[in-house]
Amino acid sequence: MYSYDELFRIFSNHLEKQSFSHNPKELYEPIVYSIAQCGKRLRPVIALMACDLFGGDIKKALPQALAIELLHNFTLIHDDLMDQSPIRHGKETVFKKWDSKLAILAGDALFALAYDYTLQSETHQLPEILKIFNKTALQACEGQQMDLNFEKRKDVLLDDYLEMIRLKTAVLFGTSLEIGALVAGASKKNRQLIYDFGINVGMSFQLKDDLLDLYGMEEVFGKRTGQDILDNKKTYLFVQALSAAGPKARSVLLSYFHEKELPEKEKIRSLKKIFDELGIEKMTGNAISGFLNKGMEKLDMIELPEERKQPLRNLAQTMINRNK
Numbered sequence: 001m002y003s004y005d006e007l008f009r010i011f012s013n014h015l016e017k018q019s020f021s022h023n024p025k026e027l028y029e030p031i032v033y034s035i036a037q038c039g040k041r042l043r044p045v046i047a048l049m050a051c052d053l054f055g056g057d058i059k060k061a062l063p064q065a066l067a068i069e070l071l072h073n074f075t076l077i078h079d080d081l082m083d084q085s086p087i088r089h090g091k092e093t094v095f096k097k098w099d100s101k102l103a104i105l106a107g108d109a110l111f112a113l114a115y116d117y118t119l120q121s122e123t124h125q126l127p128e129i130l131k132i133f134n135k136t137a138l139q140a141c142e143g144q145q146m147d148l149n150f151e152k153r154k155d156v157l158l159d160d161y162l163e164m165i166r167l168k169t170a171v172l173f174g175t176s177l178e179i180g181a182l183v184a185g186a187s188k189k190n191r192q193l194i195y196d197f198g199i200n201v202g203m204s205f206q207l208k209d210d211l212l213d214l215y216g217m218e219e220v221f222g223k224r225t226g227q228d229i230l231d232n233k234k235t236y237l238f239v240q241a242l243s244a245a246g247p248k249a250r251s252v253l254l255s256y257f258h259e260k261e262l263p264e265k266e267k268i269r270s271l272k273k274i275f276d277e278l279g280i281e282k283m284t285g286n287a288i289s290g291f292l293n294k295g296m297e298k299l300d301m302i303e304l305p306e307e308r309k310q311p312l313r314n315l316a317q318t319m320i321n322r323n324k
Contacts, residue, residue, distance in 0.1 A: 010048070034094055080094065147164055169206040170202030177198040197312070211237065230267065
């Protein structure tokens with residue numbers, strides 16, 4: 001079996017061989033720029049890992065892995081525009097470097113390019129791959145709309161938030177694994193198990209992201225500590241705090257959250273103090289562990305030798321134990 005590093009190199013080499021520089025160059029320059037920004041390539045690599053897990057030919061999964069990566073980039077470009085996020089991975093986002101109109105167009109073009117790669121599949125597998133791909137793209141849009149809705153709501157419940165990140169983040173992890181398994185010819189039962197594994201790991205991954213935003217080390221995490229608070233993002237930490245707080249603390253949370261005149265450092269410090277008093281860091285850590293354990297249970301149920309499953313098990317632990 002291949003290691004993660006080997007599959008990362010194989011995918012990276014395959015990506016480098018693709019040409020995304022066409023005319024008009026004004027459209028394709030942001031696309032090339034966007035693709036170059038993504039570092040870990042988690043989603044396409046786990047697609048290859050799933051294919052390898054079930055004994056498939058990873059070369060046949062490379063076009064699908066690339067389609068997944070392009071779909072992911074499409075969502076990032078549009079998300080950054082809607083969130084007005086100026087920086088990603090330490091560099092200007094597409095809409096900031098160019099403009100909003102070009103960001104929309106480049107994202108749309110990425111979506112179309114992704115479809116081109118899905119078509120490079122075995123004829124008998126194509127209908128199912130397209131069905132999975134379409135469903136995932138639509139779910140990502142649904143999750144983004146829920147996230148936008150939350151900006152105007154004060155009554156966001158934990159279940160609402162978890163459903164949002166399932167659609168916006170976790171589904172793409174699950175789909176990456178399912179498509180890799182499908183290319184390898186895995187049974188429907190095993191495809192569902194590997195999908196569920198990916199969903200739960202994806203949930204843990206996003207909750208860890210929420211946690212690191214406030215409790216991570218700024219110089220390691222790579223972005224400003226407390227940025228979600230400054231952006232008035234209703235992350236798991238904030239929604240959990242609203243759920244755990246008494247009437248007085250809840251009122252303070254809401255007033256501080258929507259306060260635009262507060263100095264940035266004071267806003268972060270004040271909300272973090274309430275989170276600390278409520279034990280939100282520990283609650284979030286418990287939720288992360290809970291989803292990870294559910295994912296591992298699904299992986300356990302796949303009837304393959306443990307040594308074949310160990311690379312995915314190790315990767316999941318690494319994703320959750322990360323500090324950036």
